[in-house]
Amino acid sequence: MRTARAGAPPRRDGSEPLPLKRTTLKPLGSDYRGETNRGTDIWLITLSDLLLLLVIFFVILFSMELQKRVPKLSPGPETSGMRSGSDTAADTVPSRHGRSESLEKELAALLNREQRQRDVSVKREADLVTLTFPEEIVFDPGYARLKSSSRATLETVASFVQERPDLVLEVQGHTDDQPIRNTRYPSNWELSVDRATQVARALIGLGVAPSRLSVKGFGEYRPLYANNRDENRLKNRRVEIQFILPTTNSR
Template sequence: MSRPQDQDDFTGEAEYGAEAWAGATGAGSDELEEEGLPPWLATFGDLMTLLLTFFVLLYSMSEIRVEEFTQASQSLQEAFGSISFLPVEPSASPSVIPLEQPEARISEEIQILPDDMRIFAITDAYLEQIARRLEELIEDNELDEVFSVLRTEDGVRLRILSTTLFDSGSAALDPASIWMIQALGEITTALEAPAVVSGHTDDVPIQTAQFPSNWELSAARAAGVARALVAQGHDTEAIRVEGYGEFRPVVGNDTPEDRAQNRRVEVLFSRDDIMMILRRRLEQGLGIPEAWQVQGS
């Protein structure tokens, strides 16, 4: 009776069999242990990552040209009459998902775009007309040392030095210079221009019974200019008054010349105000004010 093989004998035979099979097939022990995805997938993944990065860069450098988009939208509307969506009739087993957004709202948003672009164009042309008229006023009357016209992001701003209009510590217009404001009022009235009149002072404090601080003085001076404009026919509903005291200087208050620059009254023809009025009038079907219409707008 033969003796049973112990565990070590079985292990040795198993290892010998594995080595023999590896030698016959040409595969080493390292290749037997190596498992995972094919090597080409790593290269493919790198390629996809580079392509994604490339398209992201293209998108980030692209820009939307609103004017071209508007022209394309108008061309489509002229060609097809209007843009609409056919309602979807859901069946027992629908294959098309109905749109949740109402078609009226989509059509309304498309129609709004041309109006907004028109408002932008009219506003820019109107502001340029105001600036030109003010510059003509300055040139014709040699007021370049008193008046200056600034074209800014918020509109057209006329800056008037207070030294010419008011005595020190006073809000009463100098009778010898009131004609300047009257000439300005003729322009703003003819153009029906909404205006914001703001008063500014230097940082020298004032404390009187009439003007406890520079706030009151600056507001009173702005109100005096506004009243003179209204006296020339400017609509009271198209003008407002603001006083900022010494808190919005244009230069430092280090020298008498600098302080004279900060003592001023400004008349702003606000871009936002004009656009708001235009939008409201168009929504109400009132059209563009005749005085605002510029050739080519």
């Protein structure tokens, strides 16, 4: 059977020949590759959805962990579990001030009771309490050997310190502006340091732990009064014991 060609003349019986439909041959395996590409696209979409879900999951976990770590804020004038540095400082300063005031009163009362108030003086500046020994109570002029008359007062001080284990002591030596006139001390620096050291050693011998003591010598450079009269120079020659409170309160 012959196939009519396009544009062929009519048949003898008058009928028209059937037109031929042109078809294009597809390469072998083209349908298979198309199906494969569609399958790959579907796989990539599924993977991206899975990754997105994982990211969302970890974000939620991270948010929950943050909520556990951050303290909850409760309404009211004070935040629960959180205090600013200024609030802490405000609590600490008045407390130390109150303790230093109490310390000054207790020390003065003890010295007065032991009849030592005439030998020494007690003063407080801010939260620092200072006990001052005039030179004539503890040393001879130009020397650093403790007088026997100072022992009773030092015993009272040592007993007071031992009952308050949180106190730290700084012993300071001071002189007037007159040059030293003996061969033992080249200057007032050495004399002031040696005097402070002798007082500290006496306190250690009376039971105060050495770790609670420090020693400084200032020579003539920290006078209480101008060195223009003998009376003022006498007051400037002294040994001071500073009672230092701890910087933070133990709670």
